[in-house]
Amino acid sequence: MHIEKVMVIGAGQMGSGIAQVCAQAGYEVYLNDLQEDIVKKGLGVIRKNLDRQVQKERITEDEKEGILGRFIQSTDLKDAENADIVIEAAVENLKIKMRIFEELDQYASEHAILATNTSSLPITEIAAATKRPEKVIGMHFMNPVPVMKLVEIIRGLATEDEVYQAVEEMTHRLKKVPVEVNDFPGFVSNRVLMPMINEAVYTLYEGVATKEAIDEVMKLGMNHPMGPLTLADFIGLDTCLYIMETLHEGFGDDKYRPCPLLRKYVKAGWLGKKAGRGFYEYR
Numbered sequence: 001m002h003i004e005k006v007m008v009i010g011a012g013q014m015g016s017g018i019a020q021v022c023a024q025a026g027y028e029v030y031l032n033d034l035q036e037d038i039v040k041k042g043l044g045v046i047r048k049n050l051d052r053q054v055q056k057e058r059i060t061e062d063e064k065e066g067i068l069g070r071f072i073q074s075t076d077l078k079d080a081e082n083a084d085i086v087i088e089a090a091v092e093n094l095k096i097k098m099r100i101f102e103e104l105d106q107y108a109s110e111h112a113i114l115a116t117n118t119s120s121l122p123i124t125e126i127a128a129a130t131k132r133p134e135k136v137i138g139m140h141f142m143n144p145v146p147v148m149k150l151v152e153i154i155r156g157l158a159t160e161d162e163v164y165q166a167v168e169e170m171t172h173r174l175k176k177v178p179v180e181v182n183d184f185p186g187f188v189s190n191r192v193l194m195p196m197i198n199e200a201v202y203t204l205y206e207g208v209a210t211k212e213a214i215d216e217v218m219k220l221g222m223n224h225p226m227g228p229l230t231l232a233d234f235i236g237l238d239t240c241l242y243i244m245e246t247l248h249e250g251f252g253d254d255k256y257r258p259c260p261l262l263r264k265y266v267k268a269g270w271l272g273k274k275a276g277r278g279f280y281e282y283r
């Protein structure tokens with residue numbers, strides 16, 4: 001199973017990061033989103049990141065242009081016919097992901113792997129939307145993708161060994177470290193991280209401390225590089241809420257109940273850094 005051409009669905013925070021590291025590793029990359037302006041915005045973010053790498057003399061101007069030359073803009077899922085692997089990074093919503101996978105299954109060539117960057121949703125269920133569940137796998141990158149080393153790899157019930165191996169190999173080529181985990185809600189990363197973030201929101205909601213104090217306690221007291229409320233803003237509060245809902249539904253335990261304040265912020269459109277406002281304000 002040889003991978004050379006990649007399609008990334010979703011040109012948001014994660015999709016643009018995944019597309020960037022793929023192009024930097026030499027893959028040809030179709031970057032897809034619903035509208036052309038969103039794809040262009042994603043490419044703009046990538047260009048800025050690469051400019052910074054040129055400034056720091058990590059890559060040359062020529063290398064930057066070479067990387068940018070490996071992108072093909074896409075607003076049509078039919079472009080999946082060109083890809084050896086599709087990595088989906090659209091919103092964290094099971095219905096939307098299942099619809100995307102159903103369509104991808106029609107267009108992608110027979111040998112193509114269909115991967116999802118879902119943070120928490122069941123790979124087996126997403127795979128069931130296709131007629132090729134053996135080719136479906138979870139490939140969970142961390143945010144920000146160009147910086148973070150980990151990729152959680154999650155097999156669905158039917159995922160073939162060959163597919164797992166190809167994805168593991170690709171992860172190494174992206175200079176990242178694969179860790180295999182089983183298909184349970186939130187996998188390992190978000191089953192452990194997200195209840196902590198949700199609890200931090202509860203401490204704010206219940207007036208235990210200010211947002212700054214909560215973040216400072218966790219930074220200085222637990223040696224975390226950033227406080228949980230800042231981290232939630234970076235992840236996206238909508239994504240945090242979707243993940244908590246998946247954990248709550250998947251395990252049925254009240255300890256996973258999303259904090260009402262988190263719901264309120266999402267309803268207000270305060271989605272975190274990407275929206276300019278979450279727990280904090282961003283320019």
Ligand code: NAI
Nearest residue numbers: 010011012013014015033034089090091092118119143235
């Ligand atoms: P985002 O909101 O920045 O980007 C999502 C993008 O998907 C948007 O540009 C949207 O227009 C696009 N989209 C929605 N429906 C689509 C469709 N049908 N076809 C094509 N594009 C579509 O969200 P973000 O943060 O990039 O998250 C994307 C996925 O990555 C989610 O599943 C999330 O759970 C996962 N993830 C997020 C992490 C984070 O820290 N934000 C970390 C790891 C995984």
